[in-house]
Amino acid sequence: xxxxxYDCIAxxxxxxPGSLAxxxxxxxxxxxxxxxxxxxxxxxxxxxxxxxxxxxxxxxxLAPNATDTFxxxxxxxxxxxxxxxxxxxxxxxxxxxxxxxxxxxxxxxxPEFAARxxxxxxxxxxxxxxxxxEEFEGLAYDGPPLDQPVAATLDDISTILYTxxxxxxxxxxxxxxxxxxxxxxxxxxxxxxGRSTVFLCLLPLFHTGGLNVFSYPVFQAGGTVVIMRAFxxxxxxxxxxxxxxxITHVFGVPANYQFMGQHPRFAETDVTRLAFAGVGGxxxxxxxxxxxxxxxxxxxxxxxxxxxxxxxxVLDKEDAVRKVGSAGKPxxxxxxxxxGDDGSDAPPGTIGELWVKGPNITKxxxxxxxxxxxxxxxxxxxxGDAAVVDxxxxxxxxxxxxxxxxxxxxNVYPAEVENVLYxxxxxxxxxxxxxSDTRWGQVGRAVVVLKAGAxxxxxxxxxxxxxxxxxxxxxxxxxFTQALPRNATGKVHKPTLRKTFxxx
Numbered sequence: 007x008x009x010x011x012y013d014c015i016a017x018x019x020x021x022x023p024g025s026l027a028x029x030x031x032x033x034x035x036x037x038x039x040x041x042x043x044x045x046x047x048x049x050x051x052x053x054x055x056x057x058x059x060x061x062x063x064x065x066x067x068l069a070p071n072a073t074d075t076f077x078x079x080x081x082x083x084x085x086x087x088x089x090x091x092x093x094x095x096x097x098x099x100x101x102x103x104x105x106x107x108x109x110x111x112x113x114x115x116x117p118e119f120a121a122r123x124x125x126x127x128x129x130x131x132x133x134x135x136x137x138x139x140e141e142f143e144g145l146a147y148d149g150p151p152l153d154q155p156v157a158a159t160l161d162d163i164s165t166i167l168y169t170x171x172x173x174x175x176x177x178x179x180x181x182x183x184x185x186x187x188x189x190x191x192x193x194x195x196x197x198x199x200g201r202s203t204v205f206l207c208l209l210p211l212f213h214t215g216g217l218n219v220f221s222y223p224v225f226q227a228g229g230t231v232v233i234m235r236a237f238x239x240x241x242x243x244x245x246x247x248x249x250x251x252x253i254t255h256v257f258g259v260p261a262n263y264q265f266m267g268q269h270p271r272f273a274e275t276d277v278t279r280l281a282f283a284g285v286g287g288x289x290x291x292x293x294x295x296x297x298x299x300x301x302x303x304x305x306x307x308x309x310x311x312x313x314x315x316x317x318x319x320v321l322d323k324e325d326a327v328r329k330v331g332s333a334g335k336p337x338x339x340x341x342x343x344x345x346g347d348d349g350s351d352a353p354p355g356t357i358g359e360l361w362v363k364g365p366n367i368t369k370x371x372x373x374x375x376x377x378x379x380x381x382x383x384x385x386x387x388x389x390g391d392a393a394v395v396d397x398x399x400x401x402x403x404x405x406x407x408x409x410x411x412x413x414x415x416x417n418v419y420p421a422e423v424e425n426v427l428y429x430x431x432x433x434x435x436x437x438x439x440x441x442s443d444t445r446w447g448q449v450g451r452a453v454v455v456l457k458a459g460a461x462x463x464x465x466x467x468x469x470x471x472x473x474x475x476x477x478x479x480x481x482x483x484x485x486f487t488q489a490l491p492r493n494a495t496g497k498v499h500k501p502t503l504r505k506t507f508x509x510x
Contacts, residue, residue, distance in 0.1 A: 008161055009159060009160045009161075009184070010157065010158070010159055011162065013080065013083060013084060013155065014226045014228075015027070015043050015225060018043075018225075018228040019039040019040050019043030022039060022201075023038060023039055023040035024038050024039075024040065025038060025039050025201075025228060025230075026039075026230045027039045027042040027231070028073045028230065028232075028233065029073075029230065029231070029233065030072055030073040031232065032235035033072070037073060039228070045146040045147070046077050046081050046084065046146075047152045048145065048147065048149055048151050048152070049077055049081040049146045050080075050081040050082075050084040050085050051150060051151055051152040052145040052148075052149060053065070053081055053082075053087065053112070054085045054152070056145075056149075057112060057134045059087050059112060059134075060085060060086060061085070061086030061087065061156055062086065062088065062163075063087045063088065063110075064090050064109065064112075065087050065088070065110060065111065065112045066090040066091075066092055066105065066113045066114070067091050067092060067113075067114045068092045068114070068116065068119050068126075069094065069114070069115060069116035069118075069138055070118070070235045071207065071210060071211050071216065071236065072116075072138065072233065072235065074114075074138050075211045076211075076221070076225070076231070079091075079164075079217075083164060084152055085156055086156035086162070087111075088108075088163050088164070088166060089165045089166075090110060090165070090166045090168075091165070091167070092104065093168065093212045094116075095493075098125060100176075101122075102126060102129060103175065103176050105126060105132065106130060107168075107178055107373065108166055108178055110132055111133060113132045113135050113136075114135075114142070115135065115136075115137060115138065116138050117137055117138060123135060123137075159184075160182060160184030161182055162182060163183075164181050164182055164185075166179065166180060166181065166372050167179045167212075167213075167312050169313070177371045177372075177374060178371055178372035178373075178374075179313050179371060180369045181368065182369065184366075185365075186218065186222055186226075186315060187226075188315065188364070188365045189218050189223060189315040189317055189366050190227070191338070192317045192338060192339075192366070193317065194223065196308075196322070196337060197223075197284060197306075197320070199220055199223045199224055199229065199255065200227050201227055201229055202229065202254070203220075203224050203254050204230045204251070204253050204255070205220050205224045205229065205232065205255040205256070205257075206234070206242065206255070206256045207221050207231055207232065207233045207234060208234055208256065209237070209257070209258065210236075210494050213312075213494065213495050214310070214311075214312045214315065215259065215286070215316070215495055216495075218315060218316055218317075219257045219284065219286070219308075219310070219316060219317065220255055220257055220284075224255070232251065232253065237262060237496070239262075239266045239268070239269045242256075242262070242266055243266055243269060243272060244271065246275060246277055246279075246280065247271075247274075249279070253280065254279070254280065254281045254282070255281060255284075256284070257282075257285070258284075258285060259286065259288060259495050259496045259497050260288055260289075260497075261492060261497065262496055263285055263305060264291075264294050267294060267297045267298065268434065268457075276302075277302060277303040278303065280303050282306065283305050283306065284305070284306050284307075285305045285306070285308070286307065286308040286309055286310060286333070288421075288497050288498070289331075289403055289405065289421040289424075289425070290305070290307055291424065291429075292425055292428075293428045293429055294428070295307075299326075299327065304323050305326065306320060306321050306322070306323055306326055306334075307320075307321045307326075307332065307334065308320040308321065308333055309333035309334070309360075309391075309401070309403050311389060311391075313381070313387060313389075314364075314366055314368070314387070314389075315367075315368070317337055317366070318336065318337060318342065319333040319334045319336055319342070319401050320334045320335075320337065321400075322334065325400070329400050331402060332396075334400065335399055335400060337364075339364050339366070340362060340363075340364040340366070342361070342362050342401070343360070343361045344356070344358040344393050344395055344401075345360075345361050346358045354395050355394060355396065355397070356394065357392050357404055357419075358392070358393065358394075359389065359392060359393070359407060360389045360391045360392075360393040360401070360403070361386040361388055361389065362386065362387050363385050363386050363387065367387050368387070370382075390408065391403055391404075391405070391407065392404040392405050392406070392407050392410060404421060404422070411450070412440075412448055413440070413447060413449050413450065413478050414446045414447065414478055416478045418440065418450060418478065418479050420437070420439065420440075422479065423438045423450060423452070423479055423481065426470070426471055426474045426475055427452060427454065427467070427471070429470075430467070430470050432456055432457055432462050433455070433456060433457070433460075433462070434455045434460075435454070435498075436452060436453070436454050436490075437452075437453050437498045437500070437503055438450050438451065438452050438453070439453070439507065441508050441509065442509075449483075450479070450480065450481040450482060451507060452467060452471075452481040452484045452485070453484075453485050453507050454467060454485070454486055454487070455487060455488065455489060456486065464484040467481070467484045468480060485507050487507075490503065
């Protein structure tokens with residue numbers, strides 16, 4: 007049986023029209039649910055009537071964070087079109103590969119990217135372009151509202167999120183309305199998302215973290231989403247600490263909390279009003295967790311990925327201290343396994359690959375049946391992440407399988423070494439990669455950024471690791487640099503790190 011898709015913005019415009027739906031911090035625009043619904047309706051009608059956009063057509067957005075992006079997403083939902091947010095940090099050739107893959111009928115862009123958008127549209131034959139600002143506002147305000155939304159179901163495609171664009175052919179993860187719905191259900195229970203939630207969106211909206219943890223669920227619940235155009239540690243702390251803003255929920259990757267913790271404003275910011283402070287996207291160093299705990303905020307770790315919409319595991323607040331380092335336990339409606347190399351379930355305490363199954367899992371990759379087939383075994387999605395389960399059923403994400411290296415026959419997970427490096431007070435940033443070695447096959451190399459004024463030698467760092475790690479895990483070399491390469495969400499970009507520091 008196909009279950010209908012219901013538009014949460016229209017629903018809350020009917021039930022609580024005067025409630026605040028979204029705040030755009032860069033422009034100071036504030037939209038009630040009534041106003042948001044009206045803009046989305048008129049935008050959807052313009053897409054359909056003026057540009058001929060219909061069911062299954064793709065609408066791409068190239069823009070920094072703004073309330074406009076959500077208006078496009080929900081307008082697409084009302085006419086059956088598919089929303090494709092683009093990573094604006096990619097170079098045009100990388101974006102060209104994505105646009106060739108999804109073949110959008112329309113490209114919506116920020117004025118900042120007008121020249122890039124014109125080049126992309128011309129080279130790819132995209133028939134329609136819209137610039138945010140005056141042109142977009144005209145569509146959202148002028149003309150009649152949409153007369154009849156498409157009768158979509160939860161099985162229909164809502165969004166395509168591209169998970170790669172830097173090497174090889176990009177993969178577009180198919181996100182259905184049902185995946186968004188189940189992710190919202192998980193958010194209501196685990197993160198206490200509700201009508202009173204005021205969520206500060208730090209992460210980019212072309213990433214599942216920005217869209218779905220917890221922006222979309224907050225709209226589903228009828229709460230308020232406060233949107234930063236781009237993350238700034240000091241400004242984020244100011245917003246969190248401002249009683250007038252009333253921020254109750256925040257979610258970020260470890261780097262967001264790391265940079266906020268290193269900012270001078272952190273010591274004076276009251277973070278205790280946060281009902282939920284979530285962290286995910288990569289293993290979180292213990293030092294970051296303890297630093298925020300000392301200020302009165304328990305960072306609740308979780309785990310997810312684009313293909314799972316994304317929530318899979320979350321650590322309850324009651325366990326945040328006792329099970330520090332764990333990503334928690336599975337969500338309602340989720341099935342999880344830790345699988346060994348032979349395809350059988352790994353015993354508790356043994357590292358294997360995390361496999362997941364449930365209603366929030368992607369159908370596959372857009373127009374890539376081979377990639378889809380390779381990602382699944384009997385309906386189980388291979389996450390590509392190394393995990394271990396303890397005797398109480400708590401999951402610990404060890405690292406990405408592809409980031410693991412083998413030294414002298416022993417598996418080494420860089421995240422474990424990085425966790426130890428961050429325990430040195432002189433280190434601001436650290437990452438570990440495996441490099442070739444004639445004797446051991448591979449050995450570790452630490453890439454380190456020191457705090458301002460700090461002095462450490464390679465021997466100092468190796469000695470620090472030797473006091474806390476087995477010998478085979480020790481980095482055999484250390485490279486000092488000014489900053490680590492990071493992707494748009496703030497996670498360390500290991501391919502760039504290996505390319506830059508992986509030889510010699």
